[in-house]
Every structure is written in structure tokens, then in C-alpha cells.
Amino acid sequence: MTNSDTILAVKGLGKSFGSLVAVDDVSFTIRRGEILGIAGPNGAGKTTLFNLLSRNPIVADRGHVIFDGQRIDRLSPHRIFRAGLARTFQKETAFFKLTVAENVRLGAVYGAGLRGAAANAAVNAALEMLELTPLKHQEAGALTVYGTKRLMIASAMVASPKLLLMDEPASGLNTIEQAELKTLILRLRDQGTSILLIEHILPLLFGVSERVMVMDFGRKLTEGSPAEIARDPRVIDAYLGGVNSESAHAA
Amino acid sequence: MSLPSTPLRLAAAVVVLLLAILLPFVVTGGAAKNLVVLALLFAVVASNWDLTLGYAGIFNFAHVAFFGIAGYVSAIATIYFGLPVWLDIALAVAVVAVLAGVTAALALRLRGIYVALVTFAFVQLCVALIISQKWLTGGAVGLVGVPDLALFGHRLSPSGPDYLILAELLLIASTVFLRFLVRSDFGLSIVALRDNEAYAVARGISATRQRVLAMVASSLFTAAAGAVYAHYLIVASPDVFSFSLTTLILSMVLLGGGATIYGPIMAAIALTVVTEQLAGFGVVRFMIIAVLIVLTLRFLPGGLWSLGERLTVLRRNSKQGIGA
CATH class of the missing domain: 3.40.50.300 (P-loop containing nucleotide triphosphate hydrolases)
Structure with a gap:
């Protein structure tokens, strides 16, 4: 029920x-x-x-x-x-060869179906929320453990999930x-x-x-x-x- | 991924364009021209294979078969059905794209080495069909008599620079297409699937759809090259499906460097030229090339293209050292 x-x-x-x-x-x-x-x-x-x-x-x-x-x-x-319904993983997970912004962008484009300016705005908002904006052009593989965990959350939140x-x-x-x-x-x-x-x-x-x-x-x-x-x-x-x-x- | 700066890339593009313009005037001898045409067509095949193998991480061994099938579609369409040239190339591209999609949809239910096995079995199936259906394909001899291409009433001559220019244009168009793809969201998605499928699908990427699209995209210019190859050699031959050609093209991808596009193009040209220059050594040349490949991959696991990246990093580091 x-x-x-x-x-x-x-x-x-x-x-x-x-x-x-x-x-x-x-x-x-x-x-x-x-x-x-x-x-x-x-x-x-x-x-x-x-x-x-x-x-x-x-x-x-x-x-x-x-x-x-x-x-x-x-x-x-x-x-x-x-x-x-989005999830994060126990182990620090990211697309390590892509940049931080590209990681988040994938969630916006393929998860939320956003394109163009709407996708860019959603990515920037998610990066801002997780305090990743200064690192957006950095390769994800260079992030700290906490940075990677925030990136995982950002790439989920960019699609505005109802449940995380x-x-x-x-x-x-x-x-x-x-x-x-x-x-x-x-x-x-x-x-x-x-x-x-x-x-x-x-x-x-x-x-x-x-x-x-x-x-x-x-x-x-x-x-x-x-x-x-x-x-x-x-x-x-x-x-x-x-x-x-x-x-x-x-x- | 460290790429040269924009001015440097622009300069490289200008140099390549100038070389492309000069090439038909410089390479005029029959044998040399033939070699360059083959090198350019193989460069198209290798760089497109890089899309699936290097970027998408799909062990697709049917890629060279797509090149061969396009040749047969062109040959059958023009010889038996009198289809106007160029239209047969469009037909070959369409047929191969559908075949690539179907093969991908079937093979990509599997993973890793099993994809290689299924796609390799697809090649064997093609060979068996071609050899057995002699009435249509010419059997083991191949289908001879593919007409020359023509443009505005002008027949493209195999003895002139026409096919060389066509091969150049094909390679340039293919490279622009591939670079556009790998820099797009689609390119990001196939790299994401290659690097961590579980995470990629957990971010909304459909693994099957993107991989099928990658296979289809990689087959388009490969098929165009296959059709031009058949027109150029006036024959569609089952030799194209041989393991040795697959190995040669695969060597181009690995030697040049996977997931670079430019690397396999460079390696295709280098390998074709080196193989020819070593012709005097007979069969020993294949041993020499094999040793060269092993040594390159031992010391440059990222392929020849990574040499440029390493030099860029070294130069940057040495500059920083001077500045400190």
C-alpha cells in the first residue's frame, strides 16, 4: 500500500x-x-x-x-x-579521466535529458551546491576522497532526483x-x-x-x-x- | 588528456592541409601513388575502429568486415544492377550501417572477450557466404569489374591523382566527423561506459543504445572507404576479410594509440610506408615490423601519439623548472 x-x-x-x-x-x-x-x-x-x-x-x-x-x-x-531514483557508491567512484564538469554533465544530459544552456546551468548549479566550481576543469582522478564523494553526489543531484x-x-x-x-x-x-x-x-x-x-x-x-x-x-x-x-x- | 594549445593545433591543421594539397603533385609515380591511396583508406578504417575499440572499449572484430562488405555491396550494385556510381557508395554505407547496428545489438548483450568471439564469428560467416555464393560474389576470385567512379562526366582515373585526392577528402571528412563525435556528449558517454559501466548507467546512460550508436557511427566512413577501395581496385575481394588485414589495421590502432583518432591515422600511414620500404627483405619484413610494434608498445604503451603528449609534458616541466 x-x-x-x-x-x-x-x-x-x-x-x-x-x-x-x-x-x-x-x-x-x-x-x-x-x-x-x-x-x-x-x-x-x-x-x-x-x-x-x-x-x-x-x-x-x-x-x-x-x-x-x-x-x-x-x-x-x-x-x-x-x-x-539516484544512488552513490560505497567506493569513491567517478569517470576519472573526465573533468569534474564533464562528470556532472553526463548526469544532466543523459539523466535529466537537458541540452544546451539548460544543461550548462544545471551543471553549474550542481557544482556550486557541492562546492566544486573551482575544480570544474580538473580531472576527476586528481580529486581527494571527499572531493570524489561530493562529485558523485553532484552528478546525481544535477538530475534533481526525488530520492537519493x-x-x-x-x-x-x-x-x-x-x-x-x-x-x-x-x-x-x-x-x-x-x-x-x-x-x-x-x-x-x-x-x-x-x-x-x-x-x-x-x-x-x-x-x-x-x-x-x-x-x-x-x-x-x-x-x-x-x-x-x-x-x-x-x- | 593533454592536447596541444589552440594556436599549435591550428598550425598543425594548416600544415596538414598544405601537405594534403601538395601530396597529389609530389606523389606521381604509379607504385607510390597506389601506396598512398591504400595508406589513406586504411587510415580511415583504423581511425574509425578507434571509435569503438579505443573510445568505447568494444572488442569489435567485425570492423574490417564492414569495410569488405561495403566493397561487395558497391560491386554487386554497379555490376549486376547498374546503379549509378556514388549512389552505390551511399547504398553500401546504408547497408553496412544497418548490419553494424544488428551485429552490435546481438554482440553487445555479451561482454569483453565474448564480444570479440561473436564479432569474429560474424567475419567467418561473411567469408563463408561470399565463398559459397559464387553466382553473386564471384567466390574466392572476387567480383571483378567494378566501374571507375565519375564526377560531372569525368571518369576518375586510377592512373591520375583522382583517387588520391578522393582518399584525402574521405580521410579529412572522416577525421572531422570522428573528432566532433568524441568531443560531444556522445563521446563522453561512451568513454564513461568504457571506464565504469555500472556508474555510467547509474547516471542515466543507456549502455546498449550508446554502444550500438558507436558501432553504427564507426561503420559509416569505414563503409565509404570500402566502397571506394573496390572502385579503385576494380574488384571486391574476399582477401579483405583475411585475418592478416584485420591484424594490420588492429596494429595501426594499437601502435598509433587508442582513443586518440590521430594516432591510428599516423600509424596507418607509417605502417603502410614502412612495410613497402622493407619490401626487399621479403617475409623477414613482417618480423621486423612485429618487433618494432612490440618495442613501441613496450616503451610507449599509449602508442606513438602518446610520444607527443609526453614531450609536451616534459617541455612544460622543464619550463617550470627554469622558472622556479
């Missing part, structure tokens, strides 16, 4: 590799303008879930995905992006960059983009998410507000390993 307030509804999504069930009957929804965090230990199936939602590079064995009122679980990955899937955007960043990233994620949300966020750095995850879903062994373990999740003994057992969750509260 979906309503106009729901941007993404996932029902019974599953994926197996032989006898290994990587994602097992996962269902959840995201409201428009919401940040939903996803937590879970390594191997819980979080990135596989992103791969299934974007059908890139693998597709689900079962379940369905309704995005903005239409089923997208039969669409090809490039059409999913064009429909308004962010896969561990804070990995490899120092504390100052993490703080900047937190501000950036909230700004993207405030501009109207819903966000599904995988993050291992719990203060950041709990600090920006309205709700958090926890996964373990490919299954959805629980879902709730960050405060509820931090107190949930199942989560502490599965993810925090019994450690006091004060760090989470500190966020």
Missing part, C-alpha cells in the same frame, strides 16, 4: 546467491522529504539492498519496488535514474569533512530530496535520520527513531556488540 506521501515502498524484496540469502523478505517505506537511515554489521545486506533497488548491477529474485507511484523493479538501471541512496558517504573522511557532510545531507533533504542512507558512523547516521532501519543477516531486524534503535537490545546484540550506545546518543 502506498499513498502520495510515500516516495518509496519496498515489499518482500529478496535475493539469494545459491544457498546464501543475501536479502531476505525486506519491506519498508520512505516518506517524501524523509531521511531513512540503514544500519547493520558488515555483510548484513545493506549494499545489496541498494543494488537491488537500483537494479545495478544485480536484480532481485522476488518482491517489488514502487517508486513515486510506479513499479520500478522491471526498469533498467538508467531508466531508474531518469525516473528520479547514499552508501556510506562518510567512509574515509576526517571529522571536519564528516561534519560538513552532515550539513550537506540535511541541506539536500531540506531542498526536497528524500534520502536513504547507509552509514557505519553512528553519530552521523543517528544525527541526520528521522528513522533508522537495522539489518542483520539480510533481514530487517527492526525500525524506529534513532533513540529507540539505540536502546533496542536486539540491535545492541547484533550491531553494537553489547557496547553502551552513548556515542549514538551523543549525536
Whole structure:
């Protein structure tokens, strides 16, 4: 069941590799303008879930995905992006031999279908938003880790996605960059983009998410507000390993 | 990618244009002229192969077959159906473009080495068809009697400079077309797919559509060159589908430098001329050329074109060193 307030509804999504069930009957929804965090230990199936939602590079064995009122679980990955569901990758990813501006331009031209002055304006706006304007003529391969991560976001945001899937955007960043990233994620949300966020750095995850879903062994373990999740003994057992969750509260 | 500055590029373009104008007056001997015509036509084929192999990263081994098929389309259209010359070239380009699109749509469902296998199988299929359908293709001998091209009632003479000028014009038009393509958004998209397909499709690029378009685009001037080749030699021959010609053209792409366009053109001219200059060595010349290719690729993995880029970087560094 979906309503106009729901941007993404996932029902019974599953994926197996032989006898290994990587994602097992996962269902959840995201409201428009919401940040939903996803937590879970390594191997819980979080990135596989992103791969299934974007059908890139693998597709689900079962379940369905309704995005903005239409089923997208039969669409090809490039059409999913064009429909308004964008993703970033866990590893710093870019077209390293192209310039920063060219990287973003591809999203504008092929993702949003923009041409000419409209494409240039969208590229400049996205570069400005991600503070990449001074680096626009630089080869993407010369960027720092944080620069590459911002470029990934810029090349997604240039197509004005309705939902952005962010896969561990804070990995490899120092504390100052993490703080900047937190501000950036909230700004993207405030501009109207819903966000599904995988993050291992719990203060950041709990600090920006309205709700958090926890996964373990490919299954959805629980879902709730960050405060509820931090107190949930199942989560502490599965993810925090019994450690006091004060760090989470500190966020 | 470091390219020379705009004034330097402009100067290079002027020099090339002057050479192109002078060439028909300088190269007048029959053998030398023949060599230059072949070098220029092979340069068209090699630089267009660079679009799919170098820029798009598609292991398309059917490329030289497109060159050969165009020759047969031209030959059959003019000899059997009396189609006016030039129209047969347009027909050859159209037929090959459709074939390239179909081949791409089938082969590009696969990846990497499997694309090479399927496209290579396509070449074998072409050879089998041509040899077996002797009534239409002339079989192993080929289809002899392709008429000379004509322009405003003037028959292009193989003994005069006409075909050399035509080959030059074809190469210039093809190069302008290719450079336009690789500098466009389309060019960016095929490079993006080559470098990271998962990320490219995650930014809205359709892998199949762009790759099919790349194959079709690379076949257009290749087909035109194939048709002109058949008119020039007055024969459409199955030899064009041989592995040795594919290897030769592939060597031009790799030796010149993939994803450069200019590199394969340079290498096509150099390889054709060097091969001919070494004719006195008999079969040993192929060994010499093979060693030269191995050494070049060992010390210049980016091909001959990268030598210019390296020199540009060295010059820039030395200037900065002086300035510091």
C-alpha cells in the first residue's frame, strides 16, 4: 500500500546467491522529504539492498519496488535514474579521466535529458551546491576522497532526483569533512530530496535520520527513531556488540 | 588528456592541409601513388575502429568486415544492377550501417572477450557466404569489374591523382566527423561506459543504445572507404576479410594509440610506408615490423601519439623548472 506521501515502498524484496540469502523478505517505506537511515554489521545486506533497488548491477529474485507511484523493479538501471531514483557508491567512484564538469554533465544530459544552456546551468548549479566550481576543469582522478564523494553526489543531484541512496558517504573522511557532510545531507533533504542512507558512523547516521532501519543477516531486524534503535537490545546484540550506545546518543 | 594549445593545433591543421594539397603533385609515380591511396583508406578504417575499440572499449572484430562488405555491396550494385556510381557508395554505407547496428545489438548483450568471439564469428560467416555464393560474389576470385567512379562526366582515373585526392577528402571528412563525435556528449558517454559501466548507467546512460550508436557511427566512413577501395581496385575481394588485414589495421590502432583518432591515422600511414620500404627483405619484413610494434608498445604503451603528449609534458616541466 502506498499513498502520495510515500516516495518509496519496498515489499518482500529478496535475493539469494545459491544457498546464501543475501536479502531476505525486506519491506519498508520512505516518506517524501524523509531521511531513512540503514544500519547493520558488515555483510548484513545493506549494499545489496541498494543494488537491488537500483537494479545495478544485480536484480532481485522476488518482491517489488514502487517508486513515486510506479513499479520500478522491471526498469533498467538508467531508466531508474531518469525516473528520479539516484544512488552513490560505497567506493569513491567517478569517470576519472573526465573533468569534474564533464562528470556532472553526463548526469544532466543523459539523466535529466537537458541540452544546451539548460544543461550548462544545471551543471553549474550542481557544482556550486557541492562546492566544486573551482575544480570544474580538473580531472576527476586528481580529486581527494571527499572531493570524489561530493562529485558523485553532484552528478546525481544535477538530475534533481526525488530520492537519493547514499552508501556510506562518510567512509574515509576526517571529522571536519564528516561534519560538513552532515550539513550537506540535511541541506539536500531540506531542498526536497528524500534520502536513504547507509552509514557505519553512528553519530552521523543517528544525527541526520528521522528513522533508522537495522539489518542483520539480510533481514530487517527492526525500525524506529534513532533513540529507540539505540536502546533496542536486539540491535545492541547484533550491531553494537553489547557496547553502551552513548556515542549514538551523543549525536 | 593533454592536447596541444589552440594556436599549435591550428598550425598543425594548416600544415596538414598544405601537405594534403601538395601530396597529389609530389606523389606521381604509379607504385607510390597506389601506396598512398591504400595508406589513406586504411587510415580511415583504423581511425574509425578507434571509435569503438579505443573510445568505447568494444572488442569489435567485425570492423574490417564492414569495410569488405561495403566493397561487395558497391560491386554487386554497379555490376549486376547498374546503379549509378556514388549512389552505390551511399547504398553500401546504408547497408553496412544497418548490419553494424544488428551485429552490435546481438554482440553487445555479451561482454569483453565474448564480444570479440561473436564479432569474429560474424567475419567467418561473411567469408563463408561470399565463398559459397559464387553466382553473386564471384567466390574466392572476387567480383571483378567494378566501374571507375565519375564526377560531372569525368571518369576518375586510377592512373591520375583522382583517387588520391578522393582518399584525402574521405580521410579529412572522416577525421572531422570522428573528432566532433568524441568531443560531444556522445563521446563522453561512451568513454564513461568504457571506464565504469555500472556508474555510467547509474547516471542515466543507456549502455546498449550508446554502444550500438558507436558501432553504427564507426561503420559509416569505414563503409565509404570500402566502397571506394573496390572502385579503385576494380574488384571486391574476399582477401579483405583475411585475418592478416584485420591484424594490420588492429596494429595501426594499437601502435598509433587508442582513443586518440590521430594516432591510428599516423600509424596507418607509417605502417603502410614502412612495410613497402622493407619490401626487399621479403617475409623477414613482417618480423621486423612485429618487433618494432612490440618495442613501441613496450616503451610507449599509449602508442606513438602518446610520444607527443609526453614531450609536451616534459617541455612544460622543464619550463617550470627554469622558472622556479
